[in-house]
Amino acid sequence: MNKLQRTPERYTTAEYEERLVRIRARMEREGFDMLILSDPSNMSWVSGYGGWSFYVHQCVVVGPDGPPVWFGRGQDAQGAYRTVWMQRDRVIGYPDHYVQSTERHPMEYLCARLKDMGWDKGHIGVEMDNYWYSARAHERLTAGLPDATFKDATGFINWQRSVKSEKELDYMRSAARLVERMHRRIAEKVEVGIRKCDLVADIYDAGLRYDDWEGHGGDYPAIVPLLPSGPDAAAPHLTWDDLPMKPDEGTFFEIAGCYQRYHVPLSRTIYLGKPPGHILDAEQAVLEGMEAGLEAARPGNTCEDIAIGFFSALERHGIQKDNRAGYSIGLSYPPDWGERTMSIRRGDRTVLQPGMTFHFMTGLWMDSWGYETTESIAISEEGPPEVFCNIPRKMLIKD
Amino acid sequence: MNKLQRTPERYTTAEYEERLVRIRARMEREGFDMLILSDPSNMSWVSGYGGWSFYVHQCVVVGPDGPPVWFGRGQDAQGAYRTVWMQRDRVIGYPDHYVQSTERHPMEYLCARLKDMGWDKGHIGVEMDNYWYSARAHERLTAGLPDATFKDATGFINWQRSVKSEKELDYMRSAARLVERMHRRIAEKVEVGIRKCDLVADIYDAGLRYDDWEGHGGDYPAIVPLLPSGPDAAAPHLTWDDLPMKPDEGTFFEIAGCYQRYHVPLSRTIYLGKPPGHILDAEQAVLEGMEAGLEAARPGNTCEDIAIGFFSALERHGIQKDNRAGYSIGLSYPPDWGERTMSIRRGDRTVLQPGMTFHFMTGLWMDSWGYETTESIAISEEGPPEVFCNIPRKMLIKD
Numbered sequence: 001m002n003k004l005q006r007t008p009e010r011y012t013t014a015e016y017e018e019r020l021v022r023i024r025a026r027m028e029r030e031g032f033d034m035l036i037l038s039d040p041s042n043m044s045w046v047s048g049y050g051g052w053s054f055y056v057h058q059c060v061v062v063g064p065d066g067p068p069v070w071f072g073r074g075q076d077a078q079g080a081y082r083t084v085w086m087q088r089d090r091v092i093g094y095p096d097h098y099v100q101s102t103e104r105h106p107m108e109y110l111c112a113r114l115k116d117m118g119w120d121k122g123h124i125g126v127e128m129d130n131y132w133y134s135a136r137a138h139e140r141l142t143a144g145l146p147d148a149t150f151k152d153a154t155g156f157i158n159w160q161r162s163v164k165s166e167k168e169l170d171y172m173r174s175a176a177r178l179v180e181r182m183h184r185r186i187a188e189k190v191e192v193g194i195r196k197c198d199l200v201a202d203i204y205d206a207g208l209r210y211d212d213w214e215g216h217g218g219d220y221p222a223i224v225p226l227l228p229s230g231p232d233a234a235a236p237h238l239t240w241d242d243l244p245m246k247p248d249e250g251t252f253f254e255i256a257g258c259y260q261r262y263h264v265p266l267s268r269t270i271y272l273g274k275p276p277g278h279i280l281d282a283e284q285a286v287l288e289g290m291e292a293g294l295e296a297a298r299p300g301n302t303c304e305d306i307a308i309g310f311f312s313a314l315e316r317h318g319i320q321k322d323n324r325a326g327y328s329i330g331l332s333y334p335p336d337w338g339e340r341t342m343s344i345r346r347g348d349r350t351v352l353q354p355g356m357t358f359h360f361m362t363g364l365w366m367d368s369w370g371y372e373t374t375e376s377i378a379i380s381e382e383g384p385p386e387v388f389c390n391i392p393r394k395m396l397i398k399d
Numbered sequence: 400m401n402k403l404q405r406t407p408e409r410y411t412t413a414e415y416e417e418r419l420v421r422i423r424a425r426m427e428r429e430g431f432d433m434l435i436l437s438d439p440s441n442m443s444w445v446s447g448y449g450g451w452s453f454y455v456h457q458c459v460v461v462g463p464d465g466p467p468v469w470f471g472r473g474q475d476a477q478g479a480y481r482t483v484w485m486q487r488d489r490v491i492g493y494p495d496h497y498v499q500s501t502e503r504h505p506m507e508y509l510c511a512r513l514k515d516m517g518w519d520k521g522h523i524g525v526e527m528d529n530y531w532y533s534a535r536a537h538e539r540l541t542a543g544l545p546d547a548t549f550k551d552a553t554g555f556i557n558w559q560r561s562v563k564s565e566k567e568l569d570y571m572r573s574a575a576r577l578v579e580r581m582h583r584r585i586a587e588k589v590e591v592g593i594r595k596c597d598l599v600a601d602i603y604d605a606g607l608r609y610d611d612w613e614g615h616g617g618d619y620p621a622i623v624p625l626l627p628s629g630p631d632a633a634a635p636h637l638t639w640d641d642l643p644m645k646p647d648e649g650t651f652f653e654i655a656g657c658y659q660r661y662h663v664p665l666s667r668t669i670y671l672g673k674p675p676g677h678i679l680d681a682e683q684a685v686l687e688g689m690e691a692g693l694e695a696a697r698p699g700n701t702c703e704d705i706a707i708g709f710f711s712a713l714e715r716h717g718i719q720k721d722n723r724a725g726y727s728i729g730l731s732y733p734p735d736w737g738e739r740t741m742s743i744r745r746g747d748r749t750v751l752q753p754g755m756t757f758h759f760m761t762g763l764w765m766d767s768w769g770y771e772t773t774e775s776i777a778i779s780e781e782g783p784p785e786v787f788c789n790i791p792r793k794m795l796i797k798d
Contacts, residue, residue, distance in 0.1 A: 051636035052622055055530070055735035075722050075764050079634035096722035097746070100739050102554075105528075129504075129535035131454070136527040136553065138534030154535065155501075195609045197616025204603040210594045210641050217596025217641030220623045223451055235478035237450035242609050242616030323474050323495035334733050336454035340499050347496070365474050 009085075010048065010260050011167070016067075016085045019046065023062060023160060033122030035062040035153055036141070038133040040333035042157035043070075044261065047086065051079035054132050054333065056099055057106040063119050066090070071110055073099060107137050111144030120145045125153025131335065158341045162328055163355040169378055171262035172330070172357060176376065176388035178218045178257030179266045182206040183391045191398065192247045192272050196240040200225050207257055219258040221265075222337040226254040233269075233370030236363060248273035250395070252363065252372035256337050263329055263337040264388050265359045267372035270396045282319060282371050283395050286362050289313030290375065290393070293325070293344070293360060297377055297385040303348035310362060311346070319364065326361040329376060354381045371395070408484075409447065409659050410566070415466075415484045418445065422461060422559060432521030434461040434552055435540070437532040439732035441556035442469075443660060446485065450478035453531050453732065455498055456505040462518050465489075470509055472498060506536050510543030519544045524552025530734065557740045561727055562754040568777055570661035571729070571756060575775070575787035577617045577656030578665045581605040582790045590797065591646045591671050595639040599624050606656055618657040620664075621736040625653040632668075632769030635762060647672035649794075651762065651771035655736050662728055662736040663787050664758045666771035669795045681718060681770050682794055685761050688712030689774065689792070692724070692743070692759060696776060696784045702747040709761060710745070718763065725760040728775060753780045770794070 023046070027035065036059050037043050043060040044050045047068050058072030067086040070077075077093030084091065094109040114120045126141065127133045129152075142150055164172070185206035189199060203225050210217035228238040230249035245251065249272060256265035271279070292309030310325050326344035329337055337359075342350045344358060356379045363372035373393060377385040422445070426434065435458050436442050442459040443449045446467050457471030466485040469476075476492030483490065493508040513519045525540065526532045528551075541549055563571070584605035588598060602624050609616035627637040629648035644650065648671060655664035670678070691708030709724050725743035728736055736758075741749045743757060755778045762771035772792060776784040 050638075051634065052625065052638055052734070053636040055622075055737075075635050078764060078766075079637050082631055082634055082637065097744070099723065100726075100737075100742060126534070128538070129533045131530045131533065133534050134528050134530065135525070135532050135534050135537030136551070138537070139527070152535070195616055197607045197609055197618075201604045201607040204607070205600045208596045208600040208603070210596055217594055219596075220638065223454075224619045226451065232481055235450065235481055236474050237452040238478050238481065239449075239451055239619065324498065327499075335451070338454075338499075343499060345496070365477060367477075 013085050015165075016046070016048070019160070020062070020067070023157070026156075026160070027062070027125070030156075031123055032125040032151065032153065033064055034119060035125040035156065037062065037157060038127050038137070039130045039157070040132065041161075041331050042127070044333070045161055045331055046157065048084045049080055050083055050261065050333075051076055053079065057137055059110070061114070061119070063117065064122075071113070105136065105140045107140035108144055111141065114145065121147045122149070123151050124148045125151050125156060127154045128152040129154040155341055158339050161330055161339060162341055163353050164330060164357055164378070165355070168262060168330065169355065169357070171260040172264050172378070172388060174214065174216060174259040175257035175262050175264040177214055178207050178259060179255060179264050180257070180389050180391055181211070182255050182257065183253065183266060183268055186253055186270070187396055190245065190251075190270050190272070193244045195242050195244050196227060197242040199227070200240050203255060207255070216259065219261060221256040221258040221263060222332040222334045223256065227251055228370065231368045234365050234368055236365050236370070245272060250275060250279060250369060250371065252370055254363070254372055261331050261333065263332050264376045265329065265337055265374065266376060266389050266391065267361075267363060267374040268391060268396065269371050269373060270398060272398050274399060275395065275397060279369065279371055279395075281317065282364055283373065285314050285317035285319050286364065286371065286373055287393065288317075290360065290362055290373070293362070294375070294377065294384055294387070297352065297358075297360075297379060298383060299352050299354050299379055299381070301352050303342050303344050303350045303352065304346055306360070307344045307346050307348070310344070321364055324361070326358050329357050329359045352379045354379050412484050414564075415445070415447070418559070419461070419466070422556070425555075425559070426461070426524070429555075430522055431524040431550060431552065432463055433518060434524040434555065436461065436556060437526050437536070438529045438556070439531065440560075440730050441526070443732070444560055444730055445556065447483045448479055449482055449660065449732075450475055452478065456536055458509070460513070460518070462516065463521075470512070504535065504539045506539035507543055510540065513544065520546045521548070522550050523547045524550050524555060526553045527551040528553040554740055557738050560729055560738060561740055562752050563729060563756055563777070564754070567661060567729065568754065568756070570659040571663050571777070571787060573613065573615060573658040574656035574661050574663040576613050577606050577658060578654060578663050579656075579788050579790055580610070581654050581656065582652065582665060582667055585652055585669070586795055589644065589650075589669050589671070592643045594641050594643050595626060596641040598626070599639050602654060606654070615658065618660060620655040620657040620662060621731040621733045622655065626650055627769065630767045633764050633767055635764050635769070644671060649674060649678060649768060649770065651769055653762070653771055660730050660732065662731050663775045664728065664736055664773065665775060665788050665790065666760075666762060666773040667790060667795065668770050668772060669797065671797050673798055674794065674796060678768065678770055678794075680716065681763055682772065684713050684716035684718050685763065685770065685772055686792065689759065689761055689772070692761075693774070693776065693783055693786070696751065696757070696759075696778060697782060698751050698753050698778055698780070700751050702741050702743050702749045702751065703745055705759070706743045706745050706747070709743070720763055723760070725757050728756050728758045751778045753778050
């Protein structure tokens with residue numbers, strides 16, 4: 001364990017070591033000699049690192065033997081010493097003149113270090129479609145390691161993360177308490193005339209503050225609160241402005257609680273006034289679909305089964321939703337609280353296993369309005385799933 | 400203007416058009432026939448788009464003629480209709496089964512659309528070293544457009560953004576009021592025993608709420624608050640936990656105000672107790688260096704001149720700082736509030752021009768402690784720069 005570590009550990013060294021054994025077994029089956037992980041969530045799950053430094057190049061290398069190696073900006077090595085489970089000799093910092101330079105690239109420095117270690121050969125897995133692995137990084141890395149063969153490892157670790165341990169589920173249960181508190185605060189505060197930015201201040205307050213009953217405070221979610229109103233609610237990813245809320249509009253609140261970087265997202269819609277019939281009808285369809293989907297969310301079934309349950313109800317009501325109805329969730333860093341592995345949609349035949357966790361994202365974004373009522377769930381040992389949150393599953397109408 | 404637009408516009412159509420003329424002139428000089436922009440800050444500055452959707456592939460294409468084209472996930476086209484200055488026929492949404500699929504890639508869909516428009520030839524600029532342009536995106540794009548030649552356009556638009564208009568400076572002045580309020584709130588609330596997460600809730604509150612005197616509320620900064628204490632302050636990018644603050648420790652608060660996506664970062668250090676001599680000495684050196692750097696921050700001088708002023712003072716005091724002392728700032732989206740163009744460091748000989756804006760990031764991260772007192776500045780027409788914030792430039796000691 002690292003002597004500089006002050007904050008309570010997210011996982012024990014035994015947990016990291018056990019993960020490493022599983023990772024290496026799978027690497028062998030899939031023909032990888034080494035992995036270079038750029039996704040901060042994967043870096044964190046494998047090494048413990050968690051600083052907000054993903055705006056410069058960094059990675060964790062799982063080499064042919066021994067603990068992983070953290071690689072990043074020199075000044076962030078100090079953050080690594082304080083958060084990773086490996087010893088100092090497994091932390092490599094690159095000099096600052098490699099940062100945002102047009103002449104030098106951090107991957108060149110990495111290549112030199114990998115050569116020093118004799119890790120410049122064989123089949124190297126890189127996360128080709130990850131935000132934090134740019135086209136340039138790939139170009140420099142492949143040019144710098146001519147004796148290696150590169151293979152795509154996008155999602156390799158993400159898939160390892162899909163079944164949660166009991167400890168991880170407990171972190172998510174704590175995140176659920178936070179997002180419940182956030183929704184209760186919204187329900188209490190929202191009214192015609194309140195400014196969006198002020199409501200967001202309340203949402204952060206409810207998601208962060210230490211609560212004596214909980215025994216802990218919150219962390220920053222990987223996505224900021226999304227709360228578009230009226231016709232803007234047709235757009236799923238608009239954030240907020242500083243204008244007052246208007247009467248006779250629906251607003252969805254798509255937010256997550258975050259504890260130990262584990263996320264539990266939950267969306268609810270609030271209507272300030274009398275909701276029109278088409279929104280009430282849509283709600284009826286969504287709630288029916290959710291019942292059917294939750295019923296199907298059992299071990300042995302597939303992601304597609306949840307989707308079929310949900311979409312069939314929508315279709316009976318004549319509603320078309322042309323996007324997926326959810327995704328795997330867990331440990332995450334910006335820009336996304338999804339795990340980018342399973343999707344709740346037709347064609348995804350992944351078999352559900354106990355401990356898999358999903359945001360059952362049943363939002364509707366139509367041409368001139370939107371509606372979101374969602375649940376986050378964990379697949380149980382048998383029967384229907386654990387629903388993480390206890391917030392009434394319906395639109396809140398404040399007339 | 401787009402009829403669906405509800406919120407006040409960040410820029411006028413005339414401003415966008417004028418930018419486009421400047422961009423095209425420079426494209427011609429540098430031999431680009433087309434630009435594919437993946438950086439959300441660049442997308443926003445060129446098109447107006449600003450949803451939190453950068454976790455899926457999206458871009459803005461500056462083609463050979465006409466207004467730019469927005470390309471993104473089908474459901475986010477609704478967000479584009481509401482925020483971009485172009486008409487609907489310049490917005491292309493891709494179907495949802497391209498999202499996080501192992502079989503299809505959004506860039507394949509883009510290639511097909513570019514072919515439809517006859518935009519599949521010539522020299523295409525792509526942002527090779529941007530977070531949002533992955534190795535896989537580049538691979539699919541180049542494979543899908545065999546008649547085009549690809550050239551690196553990393554920083555092309557960022558450089559266009561470096562000199563701010565009076566309106567942009569005004570947005571930054573508003574952001575400065577917000578970060579001042581955040582620091583005043585911290586100074587008021589911080590004490591031994593207060594939990595970090597609770598203090599962060601207060602920081603968000605101060606940075607977001609509508610203020611009658613200001614006439615507006617805040618937006619989310621591109622980086623979350625950084626506030627490590629004691630030995631952890633040696634690490635510049637650790638965030639927070641839910642533990643109480645301890646006596647006899649220094650904590651730096653690196654935060655930014657954000658208005659209309661324009662950022663003004665400002666850091667201050669607070670010591671709970673009697674600061675040890677080495678931290679007081681360091682402060683003396685930093686303040687002297689800042690005076691010298693600010694004195695050098697005038698039009699006609701270079702970024703390096705600011706750095707030399709600052710680092711010379713540090714060296715006189717025997718303090719070594721082996722990282723840069725600042726960077727260009729302005730419009731930004733996560734993960735970084737820097738513009739990734741100019742750096743305040745030796746070797747950066749960019750000539751300073753009126754309207755350029757910087758975070759003069761003079762933080763020290765030593766082996767077992769850290770200290771940050773910084774300023775954000777705008778280069779003036781003549782003489783020393785405009786210092787955006789009015790917060791005492793020294794450590795706050797609460798004994």
